[in-house]
Amino acid sequence: MQMVLDELTLATHHPIEIIDVGQQVRERCNRAGIRSGLATLISRHTTARVNLNEREPQLQQDMLTFLKRFIPRDGDYQHNIAPVDDRDNAHxxxxxxxxxxxxxxxxxxxxxxxxxxxxxxxxxxxxPRPSRTLTLQFLGQD
Structure with a gap:
């Protein structure tokens, strides 16, 4: 059994942003040399996530619109009264x-x-954030 731990570091540029990292994850998987196993991807940020979905520009725009409407940034949120890191980010x-x-x-x-x-x-x-990390773990056999 082999285990390879890797990371992707990303800069984000918009308040809500969907970044396709599929090709980068595939390249890291190839580099890990695992032929049969499991890739686990984790965002260790409480305000950034990882998702599997369709890569299609209009759908990605629909996703952004949905997220902005679903829980608006300017809601009346208790967390924003005294934010821990000076960011109004309850949404x-x-x-x-x-x-x-x-x-x-x-x-x-x-x-x-x-x-x-x-x-x-x-x-x-x-x-936007200057640095975000997606942790990749590849586990399996070569």
């Missing part, structure tokens, strides 16, 4: 309740087992 924490902090993807024949239209997205909910 980002609340949006995070409905999203995954991690995803697990099987690795078969050295490739991530994703559907034809699926990709991996890093979802920023409290940007």
């Amino acid at each position: 980002a924490h609340l949006l995070g309740l409905f999203m995954n902090a991690s995803e697990s993807i099987p690795i078969v024949d050295g490739e991530l087992l994703l559907g034809e239209w699926q990709s991996v997205f890093f979802v920023e909910l409290d940007g």
Whole structure:
């Protein structure tokens, strides 16, 4: 059994942003050399998530619109009265309740087992941020 730990570091540029990291995760998977196993991806941020979904520009715009409408930034939130890090980001924490902090993807024949239209997205909910990290763990056999 082999285990490889890796990270993707990202800068985000918008308050809410959906970044396709699928190709980068595939490249890291290939580099890890795991032929059969499991990839686990985790955002260790409380206001950024990881998601599997369809890679299509209009759909990604619809997702952004939905997130902004679902829990608006300017709501009357207790967390914003005395924020811990001087960021009015209660909306980002609340949006995070409905999203995954991690995803697990099987690795078969050295490739991530994703559907034809699926990709991996890093979802920023409290940007912009100069540095965000997506941790990748590849576990299996070569």
